[in-house]
Amino acid sequence: MTTLFRAADGTSVHRAPPVIDSLAELERIATATGPVCVRHSKGPRHDAREKSIDTESGLELPGLSVNPLTPEAWWNRPAADWLARQVCQYQHLRQQNPERRPWIVEGRVVARGPDCEPLLVNVQTLGVLSDRLLDEARERYAERFDAGRGPED
Numbered sequence: 146m147t148t149l150f151r152a153a154d155g156t157s158v159h160r161a162p163p164v165i166d167s168l169a170e171l172e173r174i175a176t177a178t179g180p181v182c183v184r185h186s187k188g189p190r191h192d193a194r195e196k197s198i199d200t201e202s203g204l205e206l207p208g209l210s211v212n213p214l215t216p217e218a219w220w221n222r223p224a225a226d227w228l229a230r231q232v233c234q235y236q237h238l239r240q241q242n243p244e245r246r247p248w249i250v251e252g253r254v255v256a257r258g259p260d261c262e263p264l265l266v267n268v269q270t271l272g273v274l275s276d277r278l279l280d281e282a283r284e285r286y287a288e289r290f291d292a293g294r295g296p297e298d
Contacts, residue, residue, distance in 0.1 A: 182214055
């Protein structure tokens with residue numbers, strides 16, 4: 146698949162986006178290039194043609210729905226913990242639709258969605274997460290968090 150993505154030197158190029166294969170590699174990207182996000186979708190070409198929709202209301206959102214990967218300032222645990230958690234939050238989407246992949250993107254935040262997620266425009270693809278990275282993230286998330294625990298538990 147050929148797509149537009151931003152290379153490490155900041156230039157835009159047309160070719161297959163890089164595959165990000167480890168949390169360490171993802172951490173370098175997330176902490177070096179500014180705010181980056183993960184988008185679970187069928188890919189950049191699909192995203193260029195489609196809009197994000199709030200499925201409960203049916204309303205079209207003004208940008209693509211994403212999950213932030215750059216750790217917040219208050220986060221005092223390892224950045225890899227944040228990344229593992231964020232990557233795992235929407236893994237169920239791929240289980241429901243195997244065509245979905247987690248893409249690393251950046252863009253301009255124009256609004257927040259109904260779950261307070263950032264909505265991006267001018268989106269550029271930085272890479273795609275490998276299955277190896279997803280396995281590593283799931284292991285770290287299960288090992289270091291009370292995954293799925295809420296305030297009433």
